[in-house]
Amino acid sequence: MIVIKRDVLTAEEFIDLWESVWDGAPACDQTKLALEHSAVTLTAFDGDVPVGMARAIGDMGLCYYIKDVVVIPSYQGMGIGRMMIDELLAFIKENGVRGTDIAVELCAMPDKIPFYEKFGFAANEAQRLRRYLEV
Ligand SMILES: CC(C)(COP(=O)(O)OP(=O)(O)OC[C@H]1O[C@@H](n2cnc3c(N)ncnc32)[C@H](O)[C@@H]1OP(=O)(O)O)[C@@H](O)C(=O)NCCC(=O)NCCS
Numbered sequence: 001m002i003v004i005k006r007d008v009l010t011a012e013e014f015i016d017l018w019e020s021v022w023d024g025a026p027a028c029d030q031t032k033l034a035l036e037h038s039a040v041t042l043t044a045f046d047g048d049v050p051v052g053m054a055r056a057i058g059d060m061g062l063c064y065y066i067k068d069v070v071v072i073p074s075y076q077g078m079g080i081g082r083m084m085i086d087e088l089l090a091f092i093k094e095n096g097v098r099g100t101d102i103a104v105e106l107c108a109m110p111d112k113i114p115f116y117e118k119f120g121f122a123a124n125e126a127q128r129l130r131r132y133l134e135v
Contacts, residue, residue, distance in 0.1 A: 002044055002051070002080055004087050009041040013050045020072040039064065040091045044071070044080045051075040054084040056104075060095050064088075066106040085119050 011031040018025040026034075035041055039060065044052030052071040058064030066088055071080045089104070096102050107128055108116050 002046055002075075002078070002083065004083055005043050005045060006087075006091070007041055009035055009043045009050075009053055009055070011035060013043065014053060014068070017050060017053045017070045017072065018068070021070050038067075039095075040088065042084050042087055044075075044084060046075070052080045052084060054088055056088050056092065058092070061097060061100075061102070063103040063105065064092055066104065069106075081115065082118070085116075089119070 011028045014031050014035060015025045015028065025031075035055070037057070038055045039058045041055040042053060043050050052075065054066065054069040056064045056066050066085075069081060069084060071078075071084075092102055092104060104121075106116060106121065108121075113123065
C-alpha cells in the first residue's frame with residue numbers, strides 16, 4: 001500500500017528520487033535548505049521505501065508553486081502522482097483563508113501538460129523567465 005507523508009522528505013531521498021528520472025541533481029546542502037523552506041514536502045512510501053515526492057513553495061495566502069513532482073519509473077502509472085497532487089491541493093486548501101482563491105502554478109514539459117490538466121491546471125500566454133544567480 002502506498003502512503004503519502006508530509007514533511008519527512010530528506011535531502012538524500014530527494015536526490016535519489018530526482019536521479020531516478022532526471023540528470024543534474026542539486027547539491028545536498030542546497031537541497032536541505034530548500035526543503036526546510038518549502039511550504040510542504042511529500043514523500044510517497046511503499047513500506048519504508050520512498051517511491052515518489054512532490055513539494056510546494058508558497059506564501060499560504062496568495063500563491064503557491066508546485067515543484068519536483070517525481071514518481072520513480074517502476075511505480076509510474078499506478079496513481080501515485082495523482083495522490084500527491086491531490087495531497088498538495090488539500091494542504092493548500094487547509095491552510096488558506098476561507099472564501100478566497102489562491103493561485104497555484106507550476107511549470108511542465110509539454111508531454112506532462114495532460115497530466116496536470118487532469119487537476120484543472122491550464123496554460124496561459126505568460127512565458128517563464130529564469131536566470132541562475134551564482135551565490
Ligand atoms: C508525471 C508523473 C509525476 C505522473 O505520475 P504517475 O504516478 O505516473 O501518474 P498517475 O498514475 O497518478 O496518473 C494520474 C493520471 O494522469 C495520467 N497521466 C500520467 N502521466 C501522464 C502523461 N505524461 N500524459 C498524460 N496523462 C498522464 C494517467 O493516465 C492518469 O489518468 P487517469 O487518472 O485518468 O487514469 C510521473 O510520470 C513522473 O514522475 N515522471 C517523471 C518526472 C516528471 O516529469 N515529473 C513532472 C515534472 S513537471
